[in-house]
Amino acid sequence: MFRGITGNVLILGIVSFLTDVSSEMIYPLLPLFLTTVLGGGPAFLGIIEGVAESTASFLKLFSGIVSDRVTNRQRLVFWGYTLSSVARPLMAVATASWAVLLIRFSDRIGKGIRTSPRDALIADSVDPSLRGKAFGFHRSMDHAGAVIGPLIATFLLAYVIKDLRTVFWLAAIPGLLAVLMIMLRVKDVPRTRKESDGRFLQAVPKGSLRTYLLILFLFTLGNSSDAFLLLKAGQLGVTPARIPLLWTFFHVIKMTSSMPFGALSDRIGRRGIILSGWGIYVLTYLGFALAVTELQVWLLFAFYGLFYGLTEGVEKALLMDIAPTNERGTAFGWYNFAIGAGALPASLLFGFVWQLAGAGAAFTLGASLAAVAALLMFFFIKTANPPVR
Structure with missing residues (x-):
């Protein structure tokens, strides 16, 4: 284990x-x-x-x-x-x-x-x-x-x-x-250190790594703050006293699913696991757009926790499968930057659409952007089995 x-x-x-x-x-x-x-x-x-x-x-x-x-x-x-x-x-x-x-x-x-x-x-x-x-x-x-x-x-x-x-x-x-x-x-691990040439633009990703990061950025544009999910939960009858329990339940699902799905990606490949997670995300957001009861909210939060378990660790592992050996830190830097850069406009866009057209339209928009990102991942990211050192 x-x-x-x-x-x-x-x-x-x-x-x-x-x-x-x-x-x-x-x-x-x-x-x-x-x-x-x-x-x-x-x-x-x-x-x-x-x-x-x-x-x-x-x-x-x-x-x-x-x-x-x-x-x-x-x-x-x-x-x-x-x-x-x-x-x-x-x-x-x-x-x-x-x-x-x-x-x-x-x-x-x-x-x-x-x-x-x-x-x-x-x-x-x-x-x-x-x-x-x-x-x-x-x-x-x-x-x-x-x-x-x-x-x-x-x-x-x-x-x-x-x-x-x-x-x-x-x-x-x-x-x-x-x-x-x-x-x-x-302890630090011996590795080949990348020599610095003083030019920041030399660190900008190229090839399949850049494509992967752009797709992640697009997905993040549809992945707004989880605060909106809690807001929707409150509107559907989850009382303030039960919100912390719902949040804890959500984290328990993430905690228990991350390692098994990460290990599964080592055996069957990363891309399929990530696409499964993104598919669950699309269904979860569509579910929030249609939900009308508190029971549905709890079930949707369980699915949403599985999305995290399927994707968080596996996305990083796929990043390392693609990145050059001596640029792993740089690859993680751009990965974190792409997600961070997409998070703020994602929440602004989601909130703006919610206010103008309602929660259903906002959740549908998030699901649509995620679906487009999943299609791009399917067609443009081709990965073999994880390399053996």
Whole structure:
């Protein structure tokens, strides 16, 4: 079962679990903290998240390119996690909305620095024929943290403490444990370093890699924020008290499906698994366009969780099958940038269509863009079995 889960893959999976526990102890409480404690409004919350995620997307590209040109990726991973783990709990001392913006900005800088080098290090640490399983394991651990973090915060606030700031301080513990594990257990892997010629445009993907990333960008344009799914759930009768349960259920599906489908892609190929996931996405969005009951919402969230399990780790494994060996960090940088660049206009477009034409039209548009991307993937991305090192 754990064949291919090497030391680095295991430790980086645990690191992501601990980091997500820390992050998810804070993030779900952030809107409440900002609006009720600090007096900020929804508009400023939107500014905070927009600045934070845009920063992370750009830095993921930059750090990926840099990671191919430095001798030690582990240091980039270490400093990225360290910055986030130190900055995040400082929410406990924030006294104004601008301080929250600064802290989230610092947290996302750390995420931007670490993500692409970490994924490239995972790819370097495992046999190519087992990459799907390795990335699936990593995503499973990440989703497990997203399940446990909010549950810990809920338990603390319900039975132990009443102060949000104390929860934020306690969130430092798993984050700092993650940093300690990187420092003591994560090792860099010998590889061929790409020589730098000082020209950024030389890092722009070419050939099938560029085609794959453009198709992912198109798919992302149809993949709006999951907040819209929760909004639809609320309209169909899911009460505020049951929304956290629905969200936890969703993450459990993602957690339990990511590694099995990643391993399956190692045996039968990546493209078919991704296309299956995108097909489920299309059906799920069409389902949300037609849903009228709460039971349908729960079933659709289960299918939506399977979409993540089928695609998140497998998309990364396919990226590594296509990318040149000495440009893995760069490939992950462009991958993360393409998804980040598509996420903001996707949500703006979805919200605009919802407001003008209704939820059904918005979900149908998302499903249509995903269907077009799936057709392009089918016709233009031809992949053989994962290479053997």
